[in-house]
Each structure stands twice: as C-alpha cells, then as structure tokens.
Amino acid sequence: MPVIFITGATSGFGAATARLFARNGWKVVATGRREERLAALRAEFAEGVVHTAQVDLMDRQSIVAAVAGLPADFRPIHCLFNNGGLALGTRPIPDVDLDDWNTMIDTNIKGLIHTTMEVLPLLRAAGRGASIVNMGSVAQRWAYPGGNVYGGTKAFVHQFSHNLRTDLAGADIRVTTLEPGLAKSEFTLVRTHGDEAANEALYEGVEPLLPEDIADIVWFLATRPAHVNIASLEVTPVMQVAGASRVVRKN
Ligand code: NDP
Ligand code: 8X3
Numbered sequence: 001m002p003v004i005f006i007t008g009a010t011s012g013f014g015a016a017t018a019r020l021f022a023r024n025g026w027k028v029v030a031t032g033r034r035e036e037r038l039a040a041l042r043a044e045f046a047e048g049v050v051h052t053a054q055v056d057l058m059d060r061q062s063i064v065a066a067v068a069g070l071p072a073d074f075r076p077i078h079c080l081f082n083n084g085g086l087a088l089g090t091r092p093i094p095d096v097d098l099d100d101w102n103t104m105i106d107t108n109i110k111g112l113i114h115t116t117m118e119v120l121p122l123l124r125a126a127g128r129g130a131s132i133v134n135m136g137s138v139a140q141r142w143a144y145p146g147g148n149v150y151g152g153t154k155a156f157v158h159q160f161s162h163n164l165r166t167d168l169a170g171a172d173i174r175v176t177t178l179e180p181g182l183a184k185s186e187f188t189l190v191r192t193h194g195d196e197a198a199n200e201a202l203y204e205g206v207e208p209l210l211p212e213d214i215a216d217i218v219w220f221l222a223t224r225p226a227h228v229n230i231a232s233l234e235v236t237p238v239m240q241v242a243g244a245s246r247v248v249r250k251n
Helices: 012-023 035-043 060-068 098-126 148-167 187-191 196-203 211-222
Strands: 003-006 027-032 050-054 079-082 130-135 173-180 232-235
Touching (some): 012 211, 050 060, 060 098, 079 098, 079 211, 098 148, 130 148, 130 211, 148 173, 211 232
Parallel strands (some): 003 027, 003 079
16 A cells, blocks of 8 residues: 655644545555644554654654654655644734744754655655655745745745755656645644634635645645656635735825
C-alpha cells in the first residue's frame, strides 16, 4: 500500500487529508504536537492504517526521531504533505511581536526544510511517482496589511519548492506548491490567539474553502500519472479575488 507522510495532521487540511487517504487504501503517517488528537485519528481506522508520531516542527530532533522510528510497513514514502504551519498576528508593522515572527519562521520555513530533508531518502526509495506537496498560500503573492512575515514564509515555500524540483530533476520525484486562499479551519483562531469573534467575523457572509476541498486536491496531485508534475496550484473560494483596490488617500 502507498504511504503518505503528513505534517499538521491534527487539524484542518492535514486531518482531512489523512482521513481521505486512509479511507482510500493508503497508509498514513500522521504527525503534529497534539498527541490526543493523533490518538483519536489513529483510532478511527483499522490497526496498521494510521501511524502517528508526535512532532514539533520547531524541534529538528523530533522530526529526525519520527522518521527514524517509522515501522517497516510505513516506509518507503510515496507522498510527503508538508502542511503543518501557522500564522500568528494580524497587525501591520511596526505593531508586531518578534516572538510570533520567529515562531512562523521556525515552523513554516525551518520545519518544512528539515522534514523534507529527513523524508527525502524514503521518497527516493519509493521510486517513480513519488511526490512532495508543500503548503504555500495566496499570502505569498498577495500583499495585505498584517501579512508581513507570514506571507514572507510562504514566499519562501514557493521558491524553495521550485528550487527543490530543479535539484530533484531526474530523480522522479514530483514537487508542487499548493497555494490556497481563504479556508475555514483552526487557522484564524490560532492566528488571533483564540479570538472567537475575529474568527467568526472573517468567515461571515463568505463561503470559504473547506479542509475537505484541500484534501481532494492533495489526492489529485498524489495520484497523477508518474510523468505529470503540477508545479504550483492556486485555489480560492469563488468569492475571493486578488484586490488592487487598496489606496491610501491624503484627504
Ligand atoms: P489549522 O490551524 O487547522 O492546522 C494547522 C496544523 O499545523 C495543525 O495540525 C497543527 O498541529 C500544525 N502545526 C502548527 N505548528 C506546528 C508545530 N510547531 N509543529 C507541528 N505541527 C504544527 O490550520 P490549516 O489546516 O488551515 O493550516 C494548514 C496549513 O495551511 C498551514 O501551513 C497554513 O499556513 C496553510 N494555509 C491555510 C489557509 C487557511 O486559510 N486556513 C490558507 C492557505 C494556507 P499541532 O498544533 O497539533 O502541532
Ligand atoms: C492563509 C490565507 O489570506 O489568510 O494562508 O493569508 S490568508
């Protein structure tokens, strides 16, 4: 059975993707910090379908240990979904928290590259058709007030993905950067440090993407014929467009 390794599988996109793949005959390595959620996910499926490992993407050793500890039947790995990540803070510069900035850099950038390097040998071992899906965002290209370092981390993901694909040319490993817009998950609650009102307000009157929509796309990417590489894929709700209408008026 093919195997997918997912970071950030305790919530949102990662959890929906874990469930979709597990329901459709893949074995799933589900990782994240919240052990009780990992255990609940594992318990939803028959023994041996979901393997869980507690990983803090800011702690390189926990990534190393998770990969080293994979049981034989969860290796090689056919798809790496580098999904775990977060935004912290909504305020424009200079009203920002440098600790939040460092957490985003350590998670979204360093966590992603460390995971990629640990899992890469197991992707190579899977042979033709293996794939990496890196979680970008429209925030990497669309500037908005308060996007500052979050958007910067996702711009890194975009360029790293293209450079990774270039370096891996000839290795038969596909690389995609998946770039969603507004989606409903725990993302905004985390970003606002638990502000329920701000979370509700963001989604009011719009029909956002759902985690299941993203899971469908990851499934599509991972199951293309081995000679097909989709380099980047931007997806938004129908109701969301890139805006150039923001101007600052002097009077
Ligand atoms: P959620 O908050 O619902 O899920 C985030 C996941 O990332 C959780 O499973 C969380 O696990 C994990 N995570 C966060 N920090 C760490 C860490 N230090 N170590 C390990 N895991 C971590 O949000 P989404 O599902 O929406 O977000 C998933 C990805 O999608 C993120 O990279 C986000 O930037 C991106 N994205 C989200 C969009 C949106 O509008 N929702 C749009 C575009 C991109 P745990 O806390 O258990 O560790
Ligand atoms: C999440 C989408 O627009 O809130 O990456 O930054 S956005």
